[in-house]
Amino acid sequence: MTTHAMPQTVETPAPQRELLVDIERLWTTFGQGQRAFSVHQDLNLQVFRGDILSLVGGSGTGKTVLLRHILGLTRPSQGAVKINGQNAADRDAATAASRMGMLFQHGALFSAFSVLENIAFPLREQGALPLNMVFDAAMVKLQMVGLKPEHAFRMPADLSGGMIKRVALARALIMDPPLLLLDEPTAGLDPRGSDEFCELLLELHEELGLTVIMVTHDLDTLYALSTTVAVLAEKKVIINAPPRQVVQYEHPFIQQFFLGERGLRALEPASALPTRPSTPDGTSPAPSHPPTQEP
Numbered sequence: 001m002t003t004h005a006m007p008q009t010v011e012t013p014a015p016q017r018e019l020l021v022d023i024e025r026l027w028t029t030f031g032q033g034q035r036a037f038s039v040h041q042d043l044n045l046q047v048f049r050g051d052i053l054s055l056v057g058g059s060g061t062g063k064t065v066l067l068r069h070i071l072g073l074t075r076p077s078q079g080a081v082k083i084n085g086q087n088a089a090d091r092d093a094a095t096a097a098s099r100m101g102m103l104f105q106h107g108a109l110f111s112a113f114s115v116l117e118n119i120a121f122p123l124r125e126q127g128a129l130p131l132n133m134v135f136d137a138a139m140v141k142l143q144m145v146g147l148k149p150e151h152a153f154r155m156p157a158d159l160s161g162g163m164i165k166r167v168a169l170a171r172a173l174i175m176d177p178p179l180l181l182l183d184e185p186t187a188g189l190d191p192r193g194s195d196e197f198c199e200l201l202l203e204l205h206e207e208l209g210l211t212v213i214m215v216t217h218d219l220d221t222l223y224a225l226s227t228t229v230a231v232l233a234e235k236k237v238i239i240n241a242p243p244r245q246v247v248q249y250e251h252p253f254i255q256q257f258f259l260g261e262r263g264l265r266a267l268e269p270a271s272a273l274p275t276r277p278s279t280p281d282g283t284s285p286a287p288s289h290p291p292t293q294e295p
């Protein structure tokens with residue numbers, strides 16, 4: 001007698017999301033004795049490879065301090081900030097610089113350096129490559145951010161606000177970091193400049209397989225870019241979820257930030273935007289290509 005094997009259901013495993021930044025039970029306390037005050041208390045935050053995470057919260061809630069923790073510039077009073085399993089504060093400056101790019105709010109270019117010298121600066125400082133190779137690499141990054149070779153020898157004072165942001169972005173990318181930190185990336189740009197900069201960030205995110213963490217108060221930027229939004233309130237991250245989920249979370253700050261007049265205005269065009277493909281749990285998938293470099 002022949003036995004027939006029962007048909008088997010093959011379950012497709014859910015794609016593994018790779019944890020890149022893991023902040024666990026973080027306390028940040030400044031000051032001593034009676035003047036001591038804590039900015040973060042028992043704060044948890046996880047950022048996965050490929051995420052574009054927007055960090056939002058009221059003024060003074062500790063967004064910039066959190067970026068400084070990730071950069072390894074501020075040590076936790078308690079708890080841990082780990083980048084790919086390693087304590088952020090234990091990394092030496094050179095390692096941190098090659099693993100993370102930081103775009104400051106106003107670009108923070110060196111005024112006495114040309115565009116190309118500004119872009120080349122971190123790689124030149126590292127001293128590992130001959131100067132001609134450093135400037136070749138800087139030229140590649142200059143074009144990657146949509147600038148032209150003839151812009152290379154301009155000085156920062158002769159650049160528009162949008163060009164300053166692009167130069168600062170090229171500099172943040174010169175070491176091919178897999179993690180990019182942005183502080184108010186579109187602040188000071190007009191709506192068109194802001195849209196163009198968001199498009200550029202999306203292209204680079206896709207092409208380079210970047211993970212992005214940004215602080216932003218600008219809802220248009222938030223909706224255009226974020227795969228996930230982390231809200232800082234009550235010294236913690238109260239929610240970290242895709243934007244449409246965050247908007248529905250009942251909390252006074254969220255109601256006021258997202259559903260005030262300004263928030264609703266920003267939400268309108270967002271419904272017309274091409275929506276990111278979502279995984280069944282409502283999260284956005286990481287880019288399909290492999291990362292350029294292990295942090």
Ligand SMILES: Nc1ncnc2c1ncn2[C@@H]1O[C@H](COP(=O)(O)OP(=O)(O)OP(=O)(O)O)[C@@H](O)[C@H]1O
Pocket residue numbers: 030031039057058059060061062063064065066
């Ligand atoms: N080195 C420091 N020493 C003492 N206090 C600090 C230090 N750095 C930050 N703070 C305080 O920590 C709190 C959080 O600051 P942080 O700059 O992170 O806020 P933020 O959320 O980025 O605010 P904003 O949106 O207004 O920029 C503030 O009260 C700030 O004064």
